[in-house]
Amino acid sequence: MKLTFLYAAITAGLLTTGCSSTSVADSSVAGGPVAVSNWHNTNDDFAGLKKVTFADDLYLAVSKSGVYNKENVYVMPAGYHWATFEELEERLKEWKGKNGSRALGKYNYHGLGGWDKYAFDGVQRRDFIYANTAKNDRVVYAGISENKITVHKSSWDANYTNNNKVTVKNWAGFVLIKD
Numbered sequence: 001m002k003l004t005f006l007y008a009a010i011t012a013g014l015l016t017t018g019c020s021s022t023s024v025a026d027s028s029v030a031g032g033p034v035a036v037s038n039w040h041n042t043n044d045d046f047a048g049l050k051k052v053t054f055a056d057d058l059y060l061a062v063s064k065s066g067v068y069n070k071e072n073v074y075v076m077p078a079g080y081h082w083a084t085f086e087e088l089e090e091r092l093k094e095w096k097g098k099n100g101s102r103a104l105g106k107y108n109y110h111g112l113g114g115w116d117k118y119a120f121d122g123v124q125r126r127d128f129i130y131a132n133t134a135k136n137d138r139v140v141y142a143g144i145s146e147n148k149i150t151v152h153k154s155s156w157d158a159n160y161t162n163n164n165k166v167t168v169k170n171w172a173g174f175v176l177i178k179d
Helices: 002-011 085-099 157-161
Strands: 022-025 049-051 058-062 067-069 072-075 080-082 127-129 139-141 167-169 171-178
Touching: 058 085
Parallel strands: 127 171
Antiparallel strands: 022 072, 049 058, 058 171, 067 167, 080 171, 127 139
16 A cells, blocks of 8 residues: 555655756745746746857746745756856856957846846846855846856845855846756
8 A cells, every 4th residue: 555655656746856857946835846837937028038148058047936945946947957157157258258248238137028127026036046056155146247257246145055044035046058
């Protein structure tokens, strides 16, 4: 009987393993997997997935809640993985080497795609986070131009590495790479 229940739970997708394509993040149920449809806001003019100017495979994916919960697990959209800071940095350096940085004057998301400065759908968002943000304090800040990879003073970046904080507000979403 117990094995039948276990098999049913596994086939229904109720149990997860370390081998799944998920990433740590936010949900109303701490520790649980968060389906893409539950975290990804697709209502803006970019359908919540804005391609950056300097790379054909790098995107900013918008959160629904604006609150990042470190105890939860996010499922990334099919065909994408959660990017590291180094993956973005590599693409930006290559682009700047060929084109310079003057052509990258647009904000990352601030005031674009239907956003009113940092707000969209009544939620404030500032920091798009990397897969390794919790280790390096790096984020893509919505309100600086694409040619900068430094953190803005209004960012909540230090809260992502603070082990005493489980949730962080003003979370904009994830930095993703299309596979």
